[in-house]
Amino acid sequence: MTDVGAALRPPQKVSYSEWASNGQNFRLSGVASAATGRFRPWKFQRGILDAIGDPTIPRVSVIKSTRTGYTKSLIASIGAIADNDPGPIILLMPTDDDARGIMVDEVDPAFKESPKLRGLMRQGRFDGRNTLTQRSFLGGGSLKAIAAAAPRNLRRHTARYLFCDEVDGMKITKEGDPLKIAEKRTDSFPDRKIVMGSTPIDDAASIIIKRYNESDQRIFEIECPHCLDRWELLWEHIHFTPGDPDSAVAICQRCGCEVEEKYKPQMVENGEWRITRPEIKGHAGFRLNALISLFSNVSWRNLVEEWEKAKKNGPADEQVFTNTVLGQVWSSAIGYVTENVLMSRAENFGIQWDMEHSIWREDIPSDVAYITAGADVQADRIEVAFLGHSERNRFILGHHVVWGSPKLKSTWEQLYADLTTHWRHPLGGTISVSAACIDSGEGTMTQHVYDFCEGTQGEKIVAIKGDDGPRPALKASAGKKRRNRTATLYIVGVDGIKTDILTSLGSEITEPAAFRFSNTLQEEFYLQLNAERRVTNYKDGKPIIVFERIGKRRAEALDAVVYAIAAKYLLKIDYAARYRELTGAAKKNSLADAVARLHKR
Numbered sequence: 001m002t003d004v005g006a007a008l009r010p011p012q013k014v015s016y017s018e019w020a021s022n023g024q025n026f027r028l029s030g031v032a033s034a035a036t037g038r039f040r041p042w043k044f045q046r047g048i049l050d051a052i053g054d055p056t057i058p059r060v061s062v063i064k065s066t067r068t069g070y071t072k073s074l075i076a077s078i079g080a081i082a083d084n085d086p087g088p089i090i091l092l093m094p095t096d097d098d099a100r101g102i103m104v105d106e107v108d109p110a111f112k113e114s115p116k117l118r119g120l121m122r123q124g125r126f127d128g129r130n131t132l133t134q135r136s137f138l139g140g141g142s143l144k145a146i147a148a149a150a151p152r153n154l155r156r157h158t159a160r161y162l163f164c165d166e167v168d169g170m171k172i173t174k175e176g177d178p179l180k181i182a183e184k185r186t187d188s189f190p191d192r193k194i195v196m197g198s199t200p201i202d203d204a205a206s207i208i209i210k211r212y213n214e215s216d217q218r219i220f221e222i223e224c225p226h227c228l229d230r231w232e233l234l235w236e237h238i239h240f241t242p243g244d245p246d247s248a249v250a251i252c253q254r255c256g257c258e259v260e261e262k263y264k265p266q267m268v269e270n271g272e273w274r275i276t277r278p279e280i281k282g283h284a285g286f287r288l289n290a291l292i293s294l295f296s297n298v299s300w301r302n303l304v305e306e307w308e309k310a311k312k313n314g315p316a317d318e319q320v321f322t323n324t325v326l327g328q329v330w331s332s333a334i335g336y337v338t339e340n341v342l343m344s345r346a347e348n349f350g351i352q353w354d355m356e357h358s359i360w361r362e363d364i365p366s367d368v369a370y371i372t373a374g375a376d377v378q379a380d381r382i383e384v385a386f387l388g389h390s391e392r393n394r395f396i397l398g399h400h401v402v403w404g405s406p407k408l409k410s411t412w413e414q415l416y417a418d419l420t421t422h423w424r425h426p427l428g429g430t431i432s433v434s435a436a437c438i439d440s441g442e443g444t445m446t447q448h449v450y451d452f453c454e455g456t457q458g459e460k461i462v463a464i465k466g467d468d469g470p471r472p473a474l475k476a477s478a479g480k481k482r483r484n485r486t487a488t489l490y491i492v493g494v495d496g497i498k499t500d501i502l503t504s505l506g507s508e509i510t511e512p513a514a515f516r517f518s519n520t521l522q523e524e525f526y527l528q529l530n531a532e533r534r535v536t537n538y539k540d541g542k543p544i545i546v547f548e549r550i551g552k553r554r555a556e557a558l559d560a561v562v563y564a565i566a567a568k569y570l571l572k573i574d575y576a577a578r579y580r581e582l583t584g585a586a587k588k589n590s591l592a593d594a595v596a597r598l599h600k601r
C-alpha cells in the first residue's frame, strides 16, 4: 500500500542542527580536525546552524573566535544545503590559499566521510581550470570557493547562498569591495542567504562588528550552576591569581559566586542565545568567544596561560589574543612620540662597522639572545637594520648601509659577509644574525634578491615582499617556483608590524617589547623610523587603515626595521637554551671566512 498523502505533503523541514547531528547525514573527517566521527554540535553551534537553515532569516553574521567550531558549522551547513535545498553556493575566502585550503582540508573530507553526502558530490564537472575550488552536487546546486583577493572571478557566477569567511581579512582591490561585488551576485535570488563570519581585527575598520551592530545582536548566556541565572561570559569575569593559571574561575555576574571550570559543559548546554535587539528582523547576529569552547585544550586555565604570555610579549601578541580568543576588536590607540624623544633615549650599545680601523664595534647588551636583520634594497645601496631580541625588549643595534648597486655581485658578497659576521657576546660566546628578510619589492632588483637568497639556503635569509591590509606578519607565498623565481618568496604583513612599531615606540623600557636605541644611530634614522602615521581612510564607503608618510620623509629605516621584525617569525625562540649557547665557546668568523664560504657554493 502506498501512502498517497506522504507523496503530497511537502518534505518535512528538518533543522540544520538536527540534520548535522545525525551520523547518517554528516560526519567529521580526520584530516583537519582532531575530532572525528559523529558531529555533536554544542548548544551555541546549534543556534548558529539553525539560523543558517531558517528560511525567514536571509542574513546571518557571526563574530567568532578561534576554537569555537565555526568552520565545522559552516561545512555542516553546506552539507545540509546540498542534501535538503540545493542551490548555487559561493564560499568567499580572503586568499587563493584559503579558498583551496577549505575545499581540500574541510569540504572534501567531510563529504567523503558522511554517508548521505558521499554520493552527492560530483567532481571535475567544470571547465577544468578550477577543479580544485569548484564542486557540483547531484540533484542541482554547486559550491565554488573564490578568493576575495581576485573578485573578478565572482563576475562569472551567481549564488543563492553566499558564505563569507574571515571578512575582516578581506581587502578592497582595484575592482572594488569584494563583499559588495559578491552580494550583488545574489540579487537575482529572492530566497538568498548571506552568511558572514570573522574574527574581528581592528576597531576602526572591522566589517564584522559593523554587520553585527546591524543585526538582532544575539549573545550567548551560560547558566550559573548555583543560582541558575544566565549571563554572557566575558574575559573580565575570569578571575585568577597572576602567575597561577590553575586558579582560574568564573565569577557569576548574578549571584557573585565562583564557578569552577568543571561545570562548564553543563553551563554551556543549559545556556541560551538571547536576542538583544528583537526589533531587528531577518538578520541574526551572533558573537562568540573561546571561554565557552568545550575543546579540552581551550580550558580557562590554558587561556589564562596564553594571556599571561601575550602580556609578556607586548601589544602585538595582546592584539592577537584579543582578536582570536576573545573575539573582540583591538583598539590601536597610538601615543605618538617625536623623534627627539626617541633620540634622547639612545644608550651606549651597538654594532657598527668602523671604516677607519676596518673592524666592528661590537657592544651587544648581555640580554640580547637573538639578532635578526631586515634589508631594504635600493638602486645604489642596501640598508640593513640589526635588531636584538631579549625576553623583554627589542634593541635596535645598528643601521648599516652596504653601498653598491644590487646588480653587482660584490654588493651581495658584502651583504652576505655582514649577515654572517660573528660578534662577541658579553656572555662569552659569539652571536650572529639568526634570520634576515631581504626586500625584493624594488622591481628591477627582484631577480637579484631571489638569486642571492637562493644561494644562501639553510641560513634563514629569505626574499620578502611587503603587502598592506590585514595579513599575518610573515607567510610563505603559495606560488613558489613561478617563472624564474628560484627562492621561496615570503609575504610580510607590513601594516600589522608598523602598528606594532608605532604602538611600542612610546613604551617605557620596563614595558614588554619596548624598543631601545643604540647611540650609533644617526638623526636621519629616527626621522625615517618615525616617518608614518596610522590613519583611517574610506574607500568605496569602507573604512580601511592606511599608513601615511609625514611630509617628504624617507622611510628606508622604517622598512628595514619592519623586515627585521618579520624575520623573527622564521625562528623558534627559546631564550633559556639560547643563553646557555651564548655562554659557550667562541667561534669567531672573520669577514674573509664568510666571503670564502659564499664562493664555495
Ligand SMILES: [Zn+2]
Pocket: 224, 225, 226, 227, 228, 229, 252, 253, 254, 255, 256, 257
Ligand atoms: Zn550564579
